[in-house]
Amino acid sequence: GENVEQHPSTLSVQEGDSAVIKCTYSDSASNYFPWYKQELGKRPQLIIDIRSNVGEKKDQRIAVTLNKTAKHFSLHITETQPEDSAVYFCAAPPGNANSGYALNFGKGTSLLVTP
Amino acid sequence: DGGITQSPKYLFRKEGQNVTLSCEQNLNHDAMYWYRQDPGQGLRLIYYSQIVNDFQKGDIAEGYSVSREKKESFPLTVTSAQKNPTAFYLCASSIATTVNTEAFFGQGTRLTVV
Numbered sequence: 001g002e003n004v005e006q007h008p009s010t011l012s013v014q015e016g017d018s019a020v021i022k023c024t025y026s027d028s029a030s031n032y033f034p035w036y037k038q039e040l041g042k043r044p045q046l047i048i049d050i051r052s053n054v055g056e057k058k059d060q061r062i063a064v065t066l067n068k069t070a071k072h073f074s075l076h077i078t079e080t081q082p083e084d085s086a087v088y089f090c091a092a093p094p095g096n097a098n099s100g101y102a103l104n105f106g107k108g109t110s111l112l113v114t115p
Numbered sequence: 116d117g118g119i120t121q122s123p124k125y126l127f128r129k130e131g132q133n134v135t136l137s138c139e140q141n142l143n144h145d146a147m148y149w150y151r152q153d154p155g156q157g158l159r160l161i162y163y164s165q166i167v168n169d170f171q172k173g174d175i176a177e178g179y180s181v182s183r184e185k186k187e188s189f190p191l192t193v194t195s196a197q198k199n200p201t202a203f204y205l206c207a208s209s210i211a212t213t214v215n216t217e218a219f220f221g222q223g224t225r226l227t228v229v
Contacts, residue, residue, distance in 0.1 A: 089157060104160070
């Protein structure tokens with residue numbers, strides 16, 4: 001099955017700096033890569049996703065890059081703000097639909113943005 | 116609020132008891148999932164269902180059971196065979212026509228064994 005690894009497990013940045021979180025995956029047939037943000041005690045919510053036909057996608061201060069050859073994708077947050085503090089998860093589904101559509105998640109990155 | 120509802124929010128269980136966690140969605144999604152979340156472990160898949168009356172084991176199915184009698188509902192039973200059930204449980208749903216789809220999460224149930 002799909003194996004997703006995520007680094008770092010914790011990240012502390014000063015307000016205004018950039019934050020980068022990286023993930024690798026094992027199934028070369030995977031073609032959808034979402035990022036979820038989970039605030040303390042709340043549900044994970046999708047913040048951005050990328051499909052394998054593009055290499056980069058941006059949404060205001062958030063961007064995701066994908067390198068299919070190397071099987072890794074990254075989340076970039078620029079001009080970080082204290083409200084960006086949360087746990088971020090990357091995920092990937094199995095490449096074969098016969099294995100179901102369940103996302104496999106990384107172990108998460110706890111991001112702390114200090115004023 | 117998201118269209119997927121879990122209940123209860125908090126649940127306490129005595130050792131040796133079975134408990135059932137509820138998950139209901141009104142998004143008309145075919146696929147539903149149960150994940151377990153422990154600190155530092157990410158989200159681990161317990162069971163998933165791609166269609167009514169069908170479900171498959173995930174990575175950590177031992178000690179859990181599910182049913183999918185209705186499209187809207189996917190309850191999870193934590194049985195007494197689950198050795199360490201204290202965790203945060205998340206239910207999710209998605210369109211099942213392709214793997215390129217967003218999963219929507221419920222607000223979670225925090226289960227504590229007392």
